[in-house]
Amino acid sequence: MPLARLLYMSFQVGDQLGFDNYITLFQQERTILAIKNTLQISVLSTLFATIFGASIAYIVAYTDVQYKKLIEVLTICPTVIPSYIITLSWSTVFSRKGSLNAYITSKGLEALNVYSMWGIVLALSICGIPIVYLMTINTLRKIPRDLEFASLTSGYSVANTMFKINLKQAIPSIIGGGILAFLGSIDNFSVPAFLGTSAGIPVLSTYIYEKVIGFGPSSFNLAAALSVMLSVIALSGTVLQTKFVRKSSAMESVKEDYSVRIYLGPFRWFVQTLVLGILLLVNVAPLVTMLMSSVQDGYGDTFFDNFTLSNYEYVFTNAGVRTSVINSLTLAISACIICIIVGTAVAYMKVRHDGKTIRFIEQGIAFTYAVPGIVVALSMIFHWALIPNIYGTSRILLIAYVTRYLILQVKGSVVAVSSVEESLEEASMVCGMNKLKMWIRILIPLLTKQVLASSFLIFIGAMTELSLSSILAAAGSKTIGLTIFALQQGGAYNSSIALSSVMVLSILAAYIVSHLVNRQRSRK
C-alpha cells in the first residue's frame, strides 16, 4: 500500500497525473550526476567485493590455510558493524592530521582524502565482501570432490580442473552474490551520506534525502519519482539474483565437504599471512584506530600524553545521546517482539498450509526488503501522514522497522518451523492437547533457538539503523545512527567516534555473550 502511493505520488503534478516530475528531474544536471555516480560507485565496489569475497571464500573452502575460523569471522564482521561506523573508522585512518597521511605527505605525495569517490567505493566494497563470501563459500564446499577427481583422471591438472569444473559450478553463486552486493551498494545511504555530502558527490539515495529535507513545493513528488527510479534498479537486480540462485539450487541437498582439496605446501604460510594481513588491515585496523583516537584529545606526540575520556564523558552525559540510545533500544526491542509474533505466524502458515494468500503475503513482505530503505521511509511518510498520531512520533519508525525487517524473521522462522516435523504436532493432538497447549508445550520450546537467532539479526539491524530513521525521525525520536550522523555532520567529530566506539564494543560484547550462551546450550 505505502509503496503504491509512492508510485502514484511520483506521477502527481498539481492535481493531475503526468510524467512531468520525471522530466523535471532529467532536466536537472544533478539528477544525471546522481545516477551516474550511483552506477559508477556501485559497479566499482561490486567488482572489488566480488573479487575479494570470492577469493577469500575459495581459499577458506579449498586450501589448507590455518586459522580458517578467524579468517571467516574477520571477513563477515562488516555485516554486523553498521556501515556508517566502518566509514567513520576509515575517515579516522585517513584524517588530515592522521599519522598515515602525515607519512604520505612527508614523502612529498598528496594526502589521501577519504571524502571522495574512491573513499565511498572503498567503504561499500568492504560492506559487499561478506555478502559475496557468504553466498559463495557454501556452494564451493558443496561441489562434490568426485567431480574434481573425474576431471583429474580425464587428464587435467588441478589448476585446469578448478577453472573448468569448480569455477563453472560456482559462477551462478558468485554472480548472485555480486548482484546482492550491488543492491547493497545502491541501497546504502549512510556511506555516501557520511563521505559524499561534504565532497559534493550526490548518489540517488542521498539525493532523495536532500529532496525530502529540502521541502520545496514539489519536492516530495520529485523525491517519489527518484525513489521509483531507484526501486526499479533495485528490483530488477533482485529478479536477476533470484534467477541465479534458482540455477544453483540444484545442489541444495548436497552435503558440505570441509576436507582440504588443495595443499599449498610452501605457499601456505604466505597465503594465510596475506589473507589475514589484508583482513586485519581492512576490517580491524580502522576500528582500532577509531577506538584509539576516541580517547585522544588535541595533537600531542604520544598516545598517553593525550589520553582523555572527555569524549566519552560527553557521550554518557549528554541528554540527547541518552534519549537516542533509549529510543533505539525501545524501538529495536518492540520491533523484534512484533516480528517474532507476526513473522513466526506467517512462517507457520507458509510451512503448514501453503496457499496463494500466504505466498502473496510473503512476497509483499519480501518486497519491502528488496526496495531501498530510503524509499521505504519515503513511502511511509506519504502513507501514514494521512493518519493522525503516527507521523512525527516514534510509532512511524516502529512501523517502518517492522515492515523492513519482517522478512528476515519470516525466513528464519520458516527454517525453524520446517525443522519440526508435522507428526510431532499430530502426536501432541493425539495425546489430547488442544492447539494452544500444543504451541506452548511442543512448538515454542522447539522453535525458540532458531527464531531468536534471526531476531538477534533484526535487533542489531534496528539498533544501528540509519536510512529509515534519517527521514522518519522527528525531534523526540532520534535514533543512535541519526545521532552519530548529526554529530559527524555538525563537526563534533570526536564525540561521534566515541559513540561509534561504544557501539562497536557493545556489538562485540553482544556477540561474545550469544556465542557463549550457544556453546553452553549445545554442551547440554
Place this chain on the structure above:
Amino acid sequence: MSLLIKEVSQIYDTATAVDDISVEIQDGEFIAILGPSGCGKTTLLRIIAGFIHATRGTVLSGDEVFTRNKFHMPVNARDLSMVFQSFALWPHMTVREHIEYPLQSKRQSHLSADEKKAMVDEAIRSTGLEKLQTRLPGELSGGQKQRVSLARAIVSKPKLLLMDEPLSALDAELKISMRKEIKDIHTMTKSTIIYVTHDQSEALSMADRIIIMKDGKIEQMGTPKEIYEQPQTIFAATFVSKCNLVKGTYNGDDFTAYDGVTKYDGAGLPVCFKEANVYPVRPEDFTMNNTKDGIVGVITNKQYNGREIHYKVECDSDFFTVYSDVLADFAIGDTIYLKKETK
C-alpha cells in the same frame, strides 16, 4: 606390461587403512577388490589413482613409476580413468561434452580432431547414448548417468580403468543388467579393470580374479571359483560363500560335530578351520529331513524366494542358514535334521 603394487601401506594417525599390500595385476585382467566397508579397498584404489599419497610402497604401471618413496606422479599424468559411485557428472555439461572432455586434455593433444570425433562417437555408440547426447545430467536416469560415466572413462582408451562401487547407487534390476554391460566393455576395450565392491555376487559374476580385503590386509586372492569353493580363511568363507560354521572337534582330517554323532570329512580344508574347531558348510550344501539324519534343529524363519526357500535353523545355540529347493517345504517351528551333501 602389468600393474605392480608392492608393499603399499597407508597409515593414518589412529589407524592403518592399507597394511603392506603387494599384488601383481596382468594386462587386461578384470580384478575385483571385495571387502566390507572400512576394509581399505577404496583407499587402495585411490592410491592407484593418485588421489591419496601412500605412506609407503611402490606402484608401477609397466615401466612407469606411479608411486615410489616420496615421488607421486600427478593424477592427470597417469594413463588411467575412473568410474565413480556417485557418477560424478558435471551439472553444466551435456552428455557429449562429458565424453569429449577427456580428449580435450593436454594428455591427448597428439590426436587429430577427426580421430577424437571418431573416438567420441564410438564411446557413445558402445554405451547406447546416441539419443541422449544433448541432455544435461539433471535430465538423465540413474542408469543413463552411469553409462555417461562409463563412456567418459573409456573414450580415451586408457590402459587402466578404475571403478569405485559403480553399481551401488543403482536399483537392483539395473545392477544386474549393468554387470553385463561392464563385462562387454571389458571385452571390447581390453583395458585392465580394477573394480572395488562390497557385493560378493558382483565380484563373483564379473571378475577374472578376486582380491578379498579385511582390515587393510589381503585375506585371499584367486579366481571366483577358487574363492567360492575353497575359501582359505574363516572370513572368506563367511563373507563370500556365506558358510555356516559348525562347531566340533577334529581328529586329523575327521571332523565330529558338537552333537558327537555327525561326522564330516575334513580332508583338504585349510588349517585355520581346524585351529578354530569349526567346519564350513555353504547354505545350499545342507539338506533338511525329518528322518533323524544329521544335526537336529528348529526352523525359526522362512523366506520364500521363488526358486528356492531360505530357512533359518536354530541348532543348539547357533543359527544356520539353509537354502533348499521349493519341493522340501517345512514350516516355522518344525524340528528337522540337517544333512551335509557331499559333491
